[in-house]
Amino acid sequence: MAARMAFSRLTRSLCEVGRSRSLLLQSARWVTSASKTLTVTMDDKTGIAEMSLNRPPVNSLSLEFMTEINIALEKLEHEKFCRGVIITSAIPKIFSAGLDILEMYQPKPERLSEFWKTLQDMWLLLFGSRLTTIAAINGHSPAGGALVAMSCDYRIMAPGFNIGLNETQLGIVPPFWFIDTMMHTIGSRQTELCCQKGLMLSTEEAARIGLVDKVVPLDQIASEAKAEMQSWLKIPVAAKLITKQTIRAPILEKLQTRQEADVQNFCNFAMKDSVQKSLGMYLENLKKKQKE
């Protein structure tokens, strides 16, 4: 029921944004069509898919982009030959800048709630995926970008970048399920330190506290992610999946049982004058930084 509702929301969002994002089976590989912002390929010999994010300038997660990601994730989830997916970025030095702040700044209320539902769906799909998921983090990964990475089963990151839930630095609060995902990854003490201070950790710092599992040079990220995936795919699939579900089900259920309330909370919070002011100032600083 919940999955059907999520899927119908996805379809509705897609119609609303008026863009067609079908995945086509071309000979042995799945590829995205009609889209420059997401490329999904599947190696039918190994069952390993790669999803490459390509929304310049910084892979920020807009309603349309997340809708596209969700449709691709749904498709891979139901593709019986697919066993694992590697998520990476096609944009140099940026994995994802997180949520598109422009979606939250001076928003239209209807679009704002659709935006949040679509983000919830993305997290539910990724964190709850039957597939083995690996984030090949080849660039900076703040906030929503870190959420995508933390929702995967394994994280490989190149040196020289930053990752973390930096929401408090923007004067906003990380939602409970962002925090839960981080607690699941690094435990509650480290999560509290990271989230209260809105820390953006270097790759090495992130590896030290287990936010990242492996550090490899940028030019080896793709091959290392594939090698790591192969080792995960050797584990008996049912045993691995049931274990994953046992660990993640309570975390998923917490959001599933209060999705509507969470949307309402977010919209009320985002529309507050003080939050709008913080977001406006943050956007201005980003632009100023560019001119300096």
Ligand SMILES: CCCCC/C=C/C(=O)SCCNC(=O)CCNC(=O)[C@H](O)C(C)(C)COP(=O)(O)OP(=O)(O)OC[C@H]1O[C@@H](n2cnc3c(N)ncnc32)[C@H](O)[C@@H]1OP(=O)(O)O
């Ligand atoms: C209300 C409750 C919500 C709670 C949950 C919130 C979750 C989030 O994800 S909030 C978003 C948090 N993200 C960030 O704080 C990242 C901000 N961006 C950066 O730190 C940097 O842009 C960078 C490290 C990702 C990349 O740096 P650089 O390569 O130097 O690129 P620029 O800073 O010059 O940015 C280029 C261009 O992109 C715009 N931009 C950057 N991030 C975002 C974003 N998240 N959303 C929308 N737009 C973004 C930036 O303003 C520049 O725009 P132009 O000046 O128009 O070129």
